[in-house]
Amino acid sequence: FSVGLNGTVEWDIINPDRRLEINIAKNKVELEKLNYQMIERDLYLEAVKTFFQIQASIQDIEIAKQAIEVSKIALVEAKNKFQAGIGNRLEVLEAETQLGRDKINLSNKNGQLKFNKNALSKILDLKNEFNIDKTDNSKIFGFWNLDNTQSLKIALKNRNDLKVKQKNILINKLQGKSILSSKKPQFTLYNNYSITNAYGESGVIDVNKDNIVNSNSNTVGIKFELNLFDGGLTKQNFLSSIEKENQLIEELNQNKLDIENDIKNTLIKLKISKETIINSYAQSQSAREALKISLVRLEAGLTTQREIVNLQGDVSEAESNYINSLTEYNENLMKMVRLVGNDNYNLCNFSNKNETSFVKYAKKKDLSICELKT
Numbered sequence: 001f002s003v004g005l006n007g008t009v010e011w012d013i014i015n016p017d018r019r020l021e022i023n024i025a026k027n028k029v030e031l032e033k034l035n036y037q038m039i040e041r042d043l044y045l046e047a048v049k050t051f052f053q054i055q056a057s058i059q060d061i062e063i064a065k066q067a068i069e070v071s072k073i074a075l076v077e078a079k080n081k082f083q084a085g086i087g088n089r090l091e092v093l094e095a096e097t098q099l100g101r102d103k104i105n106l107s108n109k110n111g112q113l114k115f116n117k118n119a120l121s122k123i124l125d126l127k128n129e130f131n132i133d134k135t136d137n138s139k140i141f142g143f144w145n146l147d148n149t150q151s152l153k154i155a156l157k158n159r160n161d162l163k164v165k166q167k168n169i170l171i172n173k174l175q176g177k178s179i180l181s182s183k184k185p186q187f188t189l190y191n192n193y194s195i196t197n198a199y200g201e202s203g204v205i206d207v208n209k210d211n212i213v214n215s216n217s218n219t220v221g222i223k224f225e226l227n228l229f230d231g232g233l234t235k236q237n238f239l240s241s242i243e244k245e246n247q248l249i250e251e252l253n254q255n256k257l258d259i260e261n262d263i264k265n266t267l268i269k270l271k272i273s274k275e276t277i278i279n280s281y282a283q284s285q286s287a288r289e290a291l292k293i294s295l296v297r298l299e300a301g302l303t304t305q306r307e308i309v310n311l312q313g314d315v316s317e318a319e320s321n322y323i324n325s326l327t328e329y330n331e332n333l334m335k336m337v338r339l340v341g342n343d344n345y346n347l348c349n350f351s352n353k354n355e356t357s358f359v360k361y362a363k364k365k366d367l368s369i370c371e372l373k374t
Contacts, residue, residue: 028171074298266335
């Protein structure tokens with residue numbers, strides 16, 4: 001019966017691949033952190049956009065409710081005029097049709113609000129019902145104070161997707177060096193220790209079961225490894241890594257062009273949204289005033305039900321355009337923050353020295369949540 005233990009300890013005195021593998025592993029950890037941050041920021045942008053859509057739905061519901069109230073007033077007036085003999089059945093039917101149309105619109109807006117809230121619940125993984133504060137629903141959330149060149153400069157510095165591609169290029173270079181290191185010599189210091197205990201005897205007729213044999217040995221040495229010939233495998237693998245590096249560089253350059261194009265397009269959309277906010281705000285104010293005057297004229301018997309219906313449609317359209325323009329502006333504003341990769345950018349950094357006409361307009365009409373200096 002024999003019991004033994006054998007152990008070997010090795011230490012690479014010279015291993016050209018060791019530091020490279022450690023650096024590759026460290027860079028891969030940093031790469032995954034960057035990927036995580038990108039996913040997190042994309043998810044945040046998606047949540048913000050959905051939040052703005054919820055706010056727009058809430059405003060649309062309020063507009064639909066106001067339209068119903070106006071329709072009810074118009075219907076009462078139409079019925080009173082008909083009963084007094086100064087109106088006709090057609091005006092009553094038109095008022096009833098408009099009221100029904102407004103109720104259907106309100107139902108659709110309520111449904112859209114539920115859809116948007118469900119979408120936000122999915123993004124944020126919310127299990128319970130939640131409410132959105134109606135405060136500042138009709139407000140813009142800030143201003144973009146950078147031109148295309150300034151925005152691109154910040155983006156090239158901060159964008160995580162660019163850092164990811166740069167990190168991939170670095171990892172590929174390290175892997176190429178690691179491939180070449182396989183042709184370099186490697187020295188390993190080793191120590192091998194073994195111990196054996198044997199009980200009894202073997203190869204004899206009369207076995208002495210009480211016989212005990214103990215033995216142990218310890219060997220110290222140096223191993224040398226050198227790959228003299230591999231059929232050109234190392235060379236081809238290295239050439240492949242060079243081609244991959246060229247591909248990664250091209251992808252990086254293409255990504256920079258895409259970012260520049262996205263910034264240009266988003267700035268254009270922001271400009272369009274600014275103009276739309278100004279025009280739709282004026283349109284909504286004019287439409288409201290016209291409807292108010294028309295309702296007074298209706299009470300005095302100086303206008304028709306058809307005029308009320310048309311003006312009410314104009315008000316709903318103008319209010320909807322205004323809410324949509326605010327939503328689009330805020331979405332594009334937050335997209336710019338995401339495009340430049342700077343989550344800490346101050347959207348309220350305007351003062352008297354750098355105010356634009358749009359900032360002045362927003363201040364005058366009280367359309368911004370920013371506390372603008374006067």
